[in-house]
Amino acid sequence: MAGDELLDALKADWRASPVDLDRVRRRAARGRRVRKLWSFVHLVAAMIAAVFGGWFAWRAWSANDALVALSAAGLLLAVPMIVAEQLWLRRQGAASDLAAVEDLLAERRRQAEIALLLLRGTRHGALILTACATGALLLAFAGLTPPHPAFRIALTWAAAAALALVWHRWRRSRLEAELGETERLIAIYSRSRD
Numbered sequence: 001m002a003g004d005e006l007l008d009a010l011k012a013d014w015r016a017s018p019v020d021l022d023r024v025r026r027r028a029a030r031g032r033r034v035r036k037l038w039s040f041v042h043l044v045a046a047m048i049a050a051v052f053g054g055w056f057a058w059r060a061w062s063a064n065d066a067l068v069a070l071s072a073a074g075l076l077l078a079v080p081m082i083v084a085e086q087l088w089l090r091r092q093g094a095a096s097d098l099a100a101v102e103d104l105l106a107e108r109r110r111q112a113e114i115a116l117l118l119l120r121g122t123r124h125g126a127l128i129l130t131a132c133a134t135g136a137l138l139l140a141f142a143g144l145t146p147p148h149p150a151f152r153i154a155l156t157w158a159a160a161a162a163l164a165l166v167w168h169r170w171r172r173s174r175l176e177a178e179l180g181e182t183e184r185l186i187a188i189y190s191r192s193r194d
């Protein structure tokens with residue numbers, strides 16, 4: 001991930017003599033470009049989810065299919081969440097000019113903190129998938145939809161939710177370690193300047 005590369009570059013440059021801040025700035029700029037690309041990918045995914053959610057809603061209404069309606073609801077619930085996260089991320093403002101080591105470290109800390117906040121969306125997505133899986137099972141038990149497709153879809157949604165939560169735990173631990181290492185570097189740099 002771009003943040004890990006930046007932290008590795010900071011550590012390597014920290015130990016080097018003298019520090020090549022231009023190299024670290026280039027890596028930081030690359031990290032910002034990668035984050036912008038992922039932001040664009042998320043917004044495209046939200047548009048695709050909105051289109052499919054609308055199509056599923058139309059299909060559910062025309063065929064009176066509760067399972068397809070549940071799929072539409074899941075997709076349409078995810079779209080505002082994705083868009084809100086990306087808009088919030090864009091409002092966080094541009095990075096500083098990274099003119100000095102303390103600016104680089106502050107930028108890395110800020111990016112790790114933002115990533116931790118945005119990671120909440122994974123839990124929300126898993127909650128939506130779990131609610132849809134539960135809804136599919138309830139529809140099947142109530143006799144409103146055939147049981148076999150409902151069970152298959154519920155299993156798929158539950159598995160996706162479980163995988164999302166496993167990924168969330170893994171990524172959170174990496175981000176917390178990165179934040180801790182950045183804080184350690186900030187403390188070392190602050191002491192060296194005194």
